[in-house]
Amino acid sequence: MRRWNGWGDDSIHYPLSEIAQQYLKERLGEAQSIADMPIEALLPQIPKSRLPKHPLVNYDPRQRLLHACGQSLPDWIALRSGRIAAYPDGVAYPASEVEVRQVLAYAQQVGAAVIPYGGGTSVVGHINPLPDSAPTLTVDLSRLNKLLHLDPVSQLAEFEAGVKGPDLESQLNAQGYTLGHFPQSFELSTLGGWIATRSSGQQSLYYGRIEALFAGGHLETPRGNLDLPSFPASAAGPDLRHLILGSEGRLGILTRAVVRIRPLPEAEHFYGVFFPHWEGGIQAVRALVQEGIGLSMLRLSNAEETQSILALSGKDRLLPWIERGLSWLGYHSTRCLLIFGVTGRKASVGRNARQAIAICRRWGGLFTGSIIGKQWRKSRFLTPYLRNTLWELGYATDTLETAVPWFKIEETAQAILNALSNGLQGSDERVWAFAHLSHVYRDGASIYATYLFRRSGDPYTDLARWQTLKKAASQAILAQGGTISHQHGVGLDHAPYLTNEKGELGMTTLRAICQAFDPQGILNPSKLI
Ligand SMILES: Cc1cc2nc3c(=O)[nH]c(=O)nc-3n(C[C@H](O)[C@H](O)[C@H](O)COP(=O)(O)OP(=O)(O)OC[C@H]3O[C@@H](n4cnc5c(N)ncnc54)[C@H](O)[C@@H]3O)c2cc1C
Structure with a gap:
């Protein structure tokens, strides 16, 4: 079963040897294992749903809890301490495009905010309901998980957008094909989520980022639907696929996507x-x-x-x-x-x-x-399980990333690592930070930093420490002229830094696009913009 307050399947563990634990102690100091809040204690605290009844909506507190947080460090702190800022008021599991339309109509009618939910693996606060906001309906797309059509001549496949990585690959592999999109969150993340966050797979150098793989699709919006036909290439004005790529649930719900596939490699x-x-x-x-x-x-x-x-x-x-x-x-x-x-x-x-x-x-x-x-x-897909082990040993861990041209790589990596390593000096706490280059391009590369620090025993202190580190590293990225995200997206955590990258006119344009698709502003409010 999926862990409700950590990563992955609860039958899978990533033990750390004595030597590895000793190594951690040397880097960060002795840590203490601190008990998490059990789910049984948390469920009774979930406030009553504010949404009126609808046959497609589930109001069960457990389902609402399971959709309250993603996988960022603040999410983990919230889940493990039971201090969750807000819960969705209901969760819908549409099984068809018609049901997606019905759910959107219901949300418009009752004035609910709508959060499209793929695998919930966001690490930047994409799918969290907001405190003190309108009642929130999370739309979990996991039942939209089928391969609809495979065209071997053109090497295109159409999938429902809620399909998770392993299901997508197994349906393609059975016919001798692959998409080749393997983010580290592959086990739980979905095609729709990849497109909505401009995700990058570990082998993007060969298969391409999701931008290159996403050929077309279908979006349901409060203003009707948008079909994106798939062309090998087109000069017919701006490419609307690029509005949907990285739209983070603000423009509509992607129900289907056509992707470019390849024969399985020999x-x-x-x-x-x-x-x-x-x-x-x-x-x-x-x-x-x-x-x-x-x-x-x-x-x-x-x-x-x-x-x-x-x-x-x-x-x-x-x-x-x-x-x-x-x-x-x-x-x-x-x-x-x-x-x-x-x-x-x-x-x-x-x-x-x-x-x-x-x-x-x-x-x-x-x-x-x-x-x-x-x-x-x-x-390659087991490493995220190490996060569970580290947490249980008393260590918090997080990652962040950017991309810069080659001539800035060394300086930017050093600036990020300095910002992280020195970030908690004020509280006399050590931070252990390291980095790698993973996605490489002719003109530059992404820099991916991982950092660890000890849990304090107090969730507010841990959250404050994370905020300090995140701010310091984000400012270092901006000062170096890097993008605020190469692959994780914007969500809530990177939204304050987006204007710096897009400029005022860029932000005005993005707001106008959201307004055109969603005049009432019900779709994933405050994320991205
Ligand atoms: C351990 C771990 C490793 C990771 N590794 C990578 C990596 O290697 N590469 C990478 O790019 N990212 C990685 N991520 C980040 C995350 O997995 C990606 O952002 C992923 O694309 C999110 O997909 P999801 O289906 O879980 O989407 P969710 O987290 O459910 O949603 C993300 C955003 O997309 C929107 N959305 C989801 N589905 C739809 C839809 N059908 N229509 C409209 N909007 C939708 C949501 O509203 C939300 O704004 C990692 C995360 C974790 C926890």
């Missing part, structure tokens, strides 16, 4: 390369993408993250040998790990891997074969 491999230092790794990764080597994934960890991957890997007996071996070969504490992937035809993946290895060697790269890559592949 071969796929992931490999590990160590660089003596971060700068060399960055040069290599830039060269790999700018020289057009056919790779499917590049993930370059900085030295701190490389060390943490090794320390938390659970390979306690091997670790001293690995460390000694790497040092002996000249890869000391500044070493950085690159994992790269090759995907596609058998004939090309070997050639692409060889070209990549040759370029990495130019920058001092030590090719270590496929062991690390295999391990990465095995745990």
Whole structure:
């Protein structure tokens, strides 16, 4: 069953070895495990629904609790402490476009706010109802989960938009195809959510971001519906798909989407390369993408993250040998790990891997074969479960990300890490921060930072600490000219920073578009804008 106050399936655990726990203590200090509020204690506290009855709406407190929060750190603090700011007044589970229309009509009639809900994996407050607002109806799209049509000639597939990653892939794989969109939240996130947040999958280098995969679809709005036909390309004015991409539930409910699919790859491999230092790794990764080597994934960890991957890997007996071996070969504490992937035809993946290895060697790269890559592949969707373990041990963790051109990469990464590492000096608390480059482009890359700090035992203190860190890192990103989000979206948490990026005229335009689709402003109020 899905965990109600953490990540993933409650039968899956990610234990940490003694050595890994010791490593955490050294970085952050001794932490204490603090009891969470049990669901039985929380359910009776949920206020009565303010919505009038409708046959498509569920008013059960448990369902309302399950849709009250996403997966951000503030969400976790709220869920685990029982201090939840607001609950939806009801949850609808439409099973057809007609039912989506009925639910929207009902919301308009009763003056309810509507929150489209995919998998609820948002990490920036996209799906949270607002306190002191109109009654809120969350529209959970999980019953809209079918493959409607597959066109093998054009390699297009039409899905209902509430389909989750594994269901989407298994329906395609059964016919020999893949979408290839694998965000780390793949297990629970949905096609509609990916489109509405402009998501990026781990192999976007090969398959493309969701912008490249989303070919068309159907949107239900308070003003009627919008059909987005799928063309291979079109010069017929601005592309309306780009209004829907990143619309965060503000313009309507996406009920169907046509996506560009590919035959399942004949071969796929992931490999590990160590660089003596971060700068060399960055040069290599830039060269790999700018020289057009056919790779499917590049993930370059900085030295701190490389060390943490090794320390938390659970390979306690091997670790001293690995460390000694790497040092002996000249890869000391500044070493950085690159994992790269090759995907596609058998004939090309070997050639692409060889070209990549040759370029990495130019920058001092030590090719270590496929062991690390295999391990990465095995745990690629399991790593989020580590968050549950860390929390239970007494540590809070969060991530944030941006993208900047290559010439700003090192400086921006350092500015973010400094802002995080020094962010809690005022309260004499340590923060452990590290970063990697994952999504790479010819002109730049995304920087993805992870940070941990000890839970204090008081949810208000933990939330205040998160706010301090988030603000410091966001300001560092803005000061460097980075985007406030490369892949997580805007939601509530990044909304204060959006004007800086879009400008006044840009914001006025976005508001006017929302007004055109949703004159009463019932759709996901205060998110994005
Ligand atoms: C552990 C973890 C790892 C993650 N890894 C990645 C990653 O690798 N790459 C990445 O891009 N993101 C990642 N995310 C963030 C998150 O998974 C993405 O933003 C994802 O796209 C959200 O999809 P969802 O279906 O869960 O949407 P939700 O969280 O349910 O909703 C997100 C937004 O989309 C809107 N929405 C959802 N469905 C629809 C619809 N059908 N019509 C209209 N609006 C809709 C909602 O109203 C909301 O504003 C991660 C999150 C977690 C918790």
